[in-house]
Amino acid sequence: MTLTQMFDPTAVAIVGASTTEGKIGYEAMANAAEFDSPVYPVNPSSKGTLFGEAFVPSVTDIDDDVDLALCCVPGPVTPEVIEECGEAGVGAVVVYAGGFAEAGEDGERLQQSVVEVAEEYDISVLGPNTSGFVVPRTNLLCSFASGAEKLPAGNTAVVAQSGGVAHALAFQSRRQGRGVSVMVGLGNRANVGFTDVIEYFDGDEDTGAIVIHVEGTDDGRALLEACRESETPVIAYKVGQSDVGEFAESHTGALTGDHELYLAGFAQYGIPTVDATDDLLDAAAALADSPEPDGPNVGVVTAQAGPGIIITDRIQRAGGRLPELTAETRDRVDELLSGVTYTGNPVDTGRPMPAFGDVVTAVAEDDNVDIVLVYELFEQAMGFPADALDGLAERVDKPILFATDGIEEDMADDKATLTDAGVPMFETPERAGDAAAVLARYAKIQGRAGAALEASR
């Protein structure tokens, strides 16, 4: 099964397209109409047009090659619609309706018949019980949620078990000035699961990191193996540390499983894990936008000591370390700062200052440092050290993360300059520290994997 017909279709049919605002068949069509390629509303009982496209009675009546159908019909009609899609040569279907495996025995049987028809016609089924997916870069908005058309394109692939969480992640990503290469809600995973989607987006050149939100899955090992096989970094967020079993099962038809087992599995397979949606996106930004770190040693430069202490604490708690700087770096920094502040690691400049960029450069060039994290509250008169940071990460071949805070509109231009220069930006000292710690753990893991590979030769 390839998912090209799903995520890069020639044309899309919206089966059950509706003229009634608020209905899924209307909202899905409203979003799908933004797609750059042809879109066909399908409904045997509708005439005329919807969003400028003429209704067709059945997907088999479309002359065009339709790769993807968005199935907006009630659950019980779904197998029939998928069969029609099969006859029309459609290779991928999104099923929004609920009432399948998450809803007891009858639902399970219904889902089973979806799977059987899909297998007969070799159709990839996303869902049932999902809010779909969005590929912002091609305006492929296969979700019924409002606002999908405003999600910006970015380099993080969001793959969530829950459609709601997928959307929440995509909206958060936008709010943080980032974006997604794709946002997928898997729902009940009739025959498209984590492994298929991870494999597909590992091969996507617009994806720099893949984040997965996991409630539970029947084949944990396959998931772990897909994560490990992926050349694109994968970061996992497993929910359900406490007992949320009954409610979770009613959601996407899966038990949340043994939380500790999952975490141990991810650790064993070298997949960094986080414990919140915002941390997931932060880690993805750090990994996708940076050179790979060679080790877990973080050099911290801060213009304010208090946030620097928080950052130091978070990095150390999460398995990163703050190495001593070399004598050469200490001399350089001492000279830049005239010895007024702490020139260990973190380097604390006390306030933003004209030499701040030079201090960051000195720390970034330190051989003891694998990852650099900079914190600087915005001061209007000083701005950010954009010149020093532009291209620095590439030159020293190390991740350089930047966290700040201030009045949003005052620092918008300066932030945009750093973002344009490819510097991953963070909002709070904790989130920046946690992101640096994920990089540190990732480096450790990759280091161990590399060493194991060497040893096995």
Add this chain to the structure above:
Amino acid sequence: MTLTQMFDPTAVAIVGASTTEGKIGYEAMANAAEFDSPVYPVNPSSKGTLFGEAFVPSVTDIDDDVDLALCCVPGPVTPEVIEECGEAGVGAVVVYAGGFAEAGEDGERLQQSVVEVAEEYDISVLGPNTSGFVVPRTNLLCSFASGAEKLPAGNTAVVAQSGGVAHALAFQSRRQGRGVSVMVGLGNRANVGFTDVIEYFDGDEDTGAIVIHVEGTDDGRALLEACRESETPVIAYKVGQSDVGEFAESHTGALTGDHELYLAGFAQYGIPTVDATDDLLDAAAALADSPEPDGPNVGVVTAQAGPGIIITDRIQRAGGRLPELTAETRDRVDELLSGVTYTGNPVDTGRPMPAFGDVVTAVAEDDNVDIVLVYELFEQAMGFPADALDGLAERVDKPILFATDGIEEDMADDKATLTDAGVPMFETPERAGDAAAVLARYAKIQGRAGAALEASR
């Protein structure tokens, strides 16, 4: 010592006011000039005006009653300036300069002479080594940081050991559409410490919750007692779980102390603690804007199951609980939802729907429920259940929290309506769940304290 002259001064002198942009004496004057009452730039070597105010050579030359002086001179000159302030009848001084107790023995001696002069003249000294404080409501901007004039007034008092963290918290609060009643960075705490500031803002009618950021203090017991004595809820964020000792000591002259001891102390004294700046502000919003919860039982209503699972997990992990709803509530909800979704707790409506507000009302009115948390991704066609939520918290006398996500500008009006109705708003399912959990822990603590009081009678 009263801090009225600090936080509610008649007039303010800026000693060391400077015409050089970027210097603390310039930036502090730029901010202080916004104050509603008289402001005097003081500098013996400057003539003319600064921000429209005439320079005076010494604070003793001001005819007006000056309550507060912002001391923008270098460290070594500070005792002399404070003495002059004392002679002029100034009752409160902010000392921005560093180079005191955080900087070795010489600095300690310098700080000791500051304390001695301050005691002689009964002057409250905020700092040294602080970025000051801001009271947005009266435009009292006694910070040299840029953007202070744009901090909105709100009902959370931010009291941070670090000036940088104080500012970061205030900026975060603004970004989340909230605001502060005051933002204080304590710095070295020459003679104004946590206890003084907590006591003062406990008596401030514009403060609904006090948040404290603690690195370490010499008198932990006094801090704990001040927190417990406060009728206004206090939430604590203690940093330094890992060893950040040397760097921390170089910061505000205090060891971070034994982290576990602090946490145990806060627990014993009934002070909820959190582990990040954003959680601190979330907890404050939940506590300040809500009726006090009677117990730790949280009713969750969600329009999307995935975020609902995350929320359930976070609440349970942090000591809250999701009780069964009463049979009456289940019947009401069943009727509203026509049995299509899970009507346990959480109640999952599957999607936003016109009856959503009625479902929230039913759960809020349930006798088993002490706290309500609502999650709903924004759908343009549906909006938020503003009518149902307006006044509901007061009517049922329970906290009602609301978390959402979506395209910021699309939902701005709807969010503003809820905010205006006094509904605390949250950005991610985790942060909403954590805030509800703080409420649950607070209710447990208060319940225990109440029971102990009863028993002692």
